[in-house]
Amino acid sequence: MKEKLKTKLNLLKEKIMNAIDGLFTPADLTVMDDGMGTVEVILIIVVLIGLVLIFKKQIRAIVETIMNKISSDSDSVMS
Numbered sequence: 766m767k768e769k770l771k772t773k774l775n776l777l778k779e780k781i782m783n784a785i786d787g788l789f790t791p792a793d794l795t796v797m798d799d800g801m802g803t804v805e806v807i808l809i810i811v812v813l814i815g816l817v818l819i820f821k822k823q824i825r826a827i828v829e830t831i832m833n834k835i836s837s838d839s840d841s842v843m844s
Contacts, residue, residue, distance in 0.1 A: 817824065
């Protein structure tokens with residue numbers, strides 16, 4: 766019984782390994798250009814920082830307005 770199970774497991778292991786081997790060859794991996802590169806991420810960060818610096822006063826005014834509103838509303842809830 767154990768021998769049959771081992772044989773079946775080995776066959777299954779072989780099938781799985783053959784399926785995995787057929788997915789990508791090393792040549793396929795060198796040509797793949799999917800995903801986001803480091804340059805794209807850095808450019809996005811630079812643009813976001815630039816936008817924050819340009820609209821710094823407006824962002825600060827909006828945040829202060831929101832915080833004041835939260836503070837005044839919390840005072841009314843607490844009383």
